[in-house]
Amino acid sequence: MSSIINIKSKEELHISSLKRGEIHRLYIHLSDNSLGAPWKVPLVIIRGMEKGPTVGITAALHGNELNGISTIFKLIDDISPKKLKGTLVLVPISNVPGYLMNQRHFSDNVDLNRMMPGKLDGSTSDLYAHYFVTKIVSKxxxxxxxxxxxxxxVNSLYIRADIENEETRTLAYLQNPQIIVKKFDESGTLRSWANDNGIPAITIEIGNPNAFQHALIDETLEGIHNTLKHLEMIKGEVQNLVTDATVCDESYWLYSKKGGIVDVLPKLADKVKSGELIAIVYDVFGQIKEEIKANKAGVVIGKNIRPNCDAGTRILHLGVSIFEPDTEDIPGHEDFDESL
Ligand SMILES: [Zn+2]
Structure with a gap:
């Protein structure tokens, strides 16, 4: 067990002051809770022997989205600081209050991933977001x-990225996703703040909340290894670059109009036709009350798995406007399948 370094509220994190070729564990004091005690974000910094880029990986910015934590822990086991070029800054728990309360939102019940970059003279979540961005992500x-x-x-493994931008498109494909949603990001997300500030950023959506799903975690880990190889931070060839990711221009949820018992029919990553039956809402006597159909052709990114649904429940997350990417621009893959 290595000792934990505490970076206090008035202190800056100076990555360059950390010894090369070692793994460092830190707490970063961002702001304070109602006891006057600090909200401290845990950080693992793997400092390589040689110079190279600084890659940041953040998890649990929504406090109940936990697959990223295990992904980071496995990455720490995999990476030898003696063989790393550059620095990895790993944030297993970004939204500390949300994590403690096992909820998506921050302590003031706000979505932290709509508050970035926060501000100094703002709300509880504004302050935390401000320090999160300035003390950590800006590095x-x-x-x-x-x-x-x-x-x-439930979700498949999918990526949200701006694939019009070469750097973020490259990052997206390196993750070997089933699906890429290229919709431009809403303002206030960490990804949009980073991209606006010269830090190429993508969002990786790994399965379900409140769980460790090791098959998806291992797939995510392979994508991260690919990213580090592509950036020449670790040695090796990019692995299993899949070329059949379904690319969607945008995605949205289809809702039920009636309340009752809902059965959602397609599987994750299935392609559905326009007008195809995607869910049936039954009454409590087993009679059909509503048939929900896809309003466009698309791919199933996520789906509701809770059968008892009020009217107006999100039923199926549909990715639409399937588009053919420019295959020549995908990195490190010469024998690309033209039929994509
Ligand atoms: Zn989230």
Missing amino acids: FNYLLDLHTASHGR
């Missing part, structure tokens, strides 16, 4: 932000 050259679906829904 990164690249950002991978690890998330999951919301409660009661």
Whole structure:
């Protein structure tokens, strides 16, 4: 067990002052809770022997989205600081209050990932966001932000990225995703703040909240290894670069109009046709009350798995406007399948 370094509220994190070729564990004091005690974010910094980029990986910015924590722990086991070029800054728990309360939101019930970059003279979450960005994320050259679906829904492994931008498109494909949603990001997300500030960033959506799903975690880990190889931070060839990711222009949820018992029919990553039946809402006597159909052709990114649903429940997350990427621009893959 290595000792923990405490970076106090008025102190700056100086990565360059940390010894090369070692793994450092730190607490970064961001702001204070109602006991007057500090909210301290845990950080693991793997400082390579040689110079290179600083890659930041953030997890649990939504406090109940936990697959990213295990991804980071496995990465720490995999990476030897003696063989690393550059620096990895790993944040296993970004939203500390949300994590403690096992909830998505921050302590003031606000979505922290709509508050970035926060401000000094703002709300509780504004302050935390401000220090999170200035003390930690501003030090990164690249950002991978690890998330999951919301409660009661399941997700495939998918990426949110601006694929018009060469650097973020490259990052997206290196993760070997099933699905890429290229929708430009809402303002206030960590990803949009990073991209606006010269830090190429993508969001990786790994399965479900409140769980460790090791098959998806291991797939995510392979994508991170690919990223580090591509950036020449670790040695090795990019692995299993899949070329059949379904790329969507945008994604949205289809809702139920009636309340009742809902059965959602397609599987994750299935392609559905326009007008295809995607869910049936039954009454409590087993009679059909509503048939929900896809309003466009698309791919199933996520789906509701809780059968008892009020009217107006999110039923199926549909990715639409499937688009053919420019295959020549995908890195490190010469024998690309033209039929993509
Ligand atoms: Zn999230």
